Amino acid sequence: MPGTNLTREEARTRAALLHVDAYEIELDLSSAREGGTFRSTTVVRFTATETGASTFIDLVAPAVSEIVLNGSPLPLENFADSRIALPGLAAENELRVVADCAYTNTGEGLHRFVDPADGETYLYTQFEVPDARRVFANFEQPDLKASFAFTVTAPAGWVVVSNSPTPEPAGEGDTRVWTFEPTPRMSTYITALVAGPYVGVFDSYDNGSQHVPLGVYCRPSLREYLDADAIFAVTKQGFDYFQEKFDFAYPFAKYDQLFVPEFNAGAMENAGAVTLRDQYVFRSKVTDASYEMRAATILHELAHMWFGDLVTMEWWNDLWLNESFATFAEVVCQAEAPDSRWPHSWTTFANQMKTWAYRQDQLPSTHPIMAEINDLEDVQVNFDGITYAKGASVLKQLVAYVGQDAFFQGVRAYFKRHAWGNTRLADLLGALEEASGRDLKTWSKAWLETAGINVLRPALELAADGTIASFAVLQEAPALPAGARGEAVLRPHRIAVGLYDLVDGKLVRTDRIELDVDGARTEVPQLTGRQRPAVLLLNDDDLSYAKVRLDDASMAVVTEHLGDFAESLPRALCWASAWDMTRDGELATRDYLSLALSGLKRESDIGVVQSVHRQVKLALEVYADPSWRESGLQRWAAAAETALREAPAGSDHQLAWARALSAAARTDGQLALLAGLLDGSESIEGLAVDTELRWALLVRLVATGRADEAAIEAELARDNTSSGQEHAATCRAARPTAEAKAAAWASVVDSDELTNYVQEAVIAGFQQADQRELLAPYTAKYFASVKQVWETRSHEISQQIIGGLYPSYLVSQATLDATDAWLAEADPAPALRRQVVEARAGVERALKAQAADR
DSSP states (O other): GGGGSOBBHHHHHHHHHHEEEEEEEEOTTTTTTOOOOEEEEEEEEEESSSTTOOOEEOOOSSSSEEEEEEEEEEOOOGGEEEEEEEESSSSSEEEEEEEEEEOOSSSSEEEEEEOOTTTOOEEEEEEEEEGGTSSSBOOHHHHSBEEEEEEEEEETTTTTEEEEEEOOOBBBBTTTEEEEOOOOOOOGGOOOEESSSSEEEEEEEETEEEEEEEEEEGGGGGGGGGOHHHHHHHHHHHHHHHHHHOSOOSSOEEEEEEEEOOOOOOOOOOOEEEEEEEGGGGGGGGOOOHHHHHHHHHHHHHHHBBBBBBBBBBGGGGHHHHHHHHHHHHHHHHHHHHSSSEEEEEHIIIIIIHHHHHHHTTSSSSSOOSOOOOHHHHTTTTOOIIIIIHHHHHHHHHHHHHHHHHHHHHHHHHHHHHHHHTEEEHHHHHHHHHHHOOHHHHHHHHHHHHOSSOOEEEEEETTSSEEEEEEEEEEEEOOOOOOEEEEOOOEEEEEEEEEEEEEEEEEEEEEEEEEOOOEEEEEEEETTTTTTEEHHHHHHHHGGGOOOOOHHHHHHHHHHGGGGGGSSSHHHHHHHHHHHHHHTTEEEEEEHHHHHHHHHGGGGOOHHHHHHHHHHHHHIIIOHHHHHHHHHHHHHHHHHHHHHHOOOTTTTHHHHHHHHHHHHSSSSSHHHHHHHHHHOOOOTTTTOOOOHHHHHHHHHHHHTSSSSSHHHHHHHHHHHOOHHHHHHHHHHSSSSSSSHHHHIIIIIIOOOOOOOHHHHHHHHHHGGGGGGGHTTTHHHHHHHHHHHHHSOOOOOHHHHHHHSOOOOOOOOOHHHHHHHHHHHHHHOOOHHHHHHHHHHHHHHHHHHHHHHOO
């Protein structure tokens, strides 16, 4: 349907023609328990700058029964290709559209979920980027803001939450009617509706005369696990910090956070009604890293209430303004807010978010932070590591460049100047230039309008007496992959060089030199004549966005003493550098494994530990020389078992190593331990073998042929919840038989009945690194199916399939050749091409890393 893909030029034309005043939306959800469709009635009032002109309004719906423009019915045939043609506009217009819209199971539009725990139906909306049109007719672009008044009919006994405060429902019998007050002016994509027998916990944020009602909601089956007090504590911390830094009071009437099922993203910044994935309501024990991630998500969405909701980008090419700012804000709040539980948040950012950015920035699809977004398909694949993590990294560098006080002074002026409006990049940069007195045009061109990641290397010469004769920082322009957009450039960097020495067994920073790096070589005369420290660390404190390499002597010390850094951030920077070298084929996978086994013994930061666990697993499965791979996997599994048994009882490290072993176990003894932990015949002091860990153990046992369908059924009987059903789907797809793979493939590719989460679970089970022979026949099937999947499935569902079923574990030239042949013959749409090219790049990188490991 070409009408679903709005272009930027169409949006510009429509924005120049229209000013939208208000929507009145009536939704009849009394059919929710049965599913199918629901009645949607929209009345929208808008003005036009040109009388007699034509435009269109967006709607994705099975049927329309009424279209009335300015009192005159329009032919129902005006509804085609997800658009309703509106000819002959007046200066002032009123449009009424009555449609039958569809409930979805894809996490887009109005998602419908039935909880197996209680048989009840739960609804929520997810509208970013263009899916409000699945629920009501609207002008679906961010710069046509309006007020929205929702009236909702739903079953009696339900809770209904939207952007405005929830009113008392009216009516009698089986249904009730909720009539919400109009919202402030906002974009369509941040409107929201959540309905069902959800349960809520309530509090308020009070600051002087300011009173903001707070609510936290989840399904009743999760209520016993909802730690609302902890969620409120983080939320209030964010309110304090952001209102002080932004000098602008929270702009909406209330703030609800709703944990909803089968949510595609981490969370969504609907104004005053944030939706979050309900895996953040932890059913089982998790490490502190999971609580930190949840807190970061809470703060990210709260920051969006100002940056994104109060002030919104004009078009999606400035999406990074929303996401980069919210990502930076979440980290700086955790790092600086009084009594923060996670003051080390920049360590987490360096180890996880920037690693994501570095990976994304080396793909053929890399792009400038300020990306060229020609249409909606472009933006839907642009929620990536560049938009979030690289953008936030560059903002951190900008703060270092202009100073934090000047940065927030500019942000305050920006909010006051553009409240309830739409902006472009130039609006923010102008406010920052005024506040800082710096010209940011050159900085913007170098950092926001170019692609790729620079590499910083030390150039060190020693004198005869062992002192430093000269030291310089060498900068390499990024080697952009073929087909990448943008220009490779040398950039200006503000960095620090850290000098570390071993003191009482710890690597301690003894000095720090901050400087500007510009061009291919920057001398650092401050180091001349000084005794060479044990480690010279470029980009200490992680001020800039660049790949960093260590000199040989520093690398040798780090290999032996990585876990001995006294502070967590330099450890994280060295971990990230080692991982990046492994991905680039500069460090053999077997050497990375040795470094990991040495460093993890003394690594205290649990988030870093779990990141390294994931990276080691990926390196061994994909980057290792195939002839050595099994030896490396056995070494890793043995180390995981030893670390599990030696970890302090009940500690986060013990749980992390239990999960690492559950993914790595290979020998008869290790698999017997997993089986014993599952059936209770084995125990490890302090280790709680609870629901989520039980499923992790079972997946591995099933994938290795040590557990069968009866074991899956027995575990599902213990945990017949939505999560349990998803885990069971993973187990069934992971069985090491051709029949299991065929059934999994058919359920995902040949049928469209699976919900988004069950489909994701099946794909995870299907793709097992130890089952390459079973997966080999599906390369041809993938390329025979992928274009049809793209053309017939929704964006979220097709993206899961295209990325998830690509033959990533079949690392060979044959896989690259099959991909290239398809790309040459299939003529895929640009967004589909991007996804396949990104997957291909992973195989190409793996081949290079395998060669290095040999």
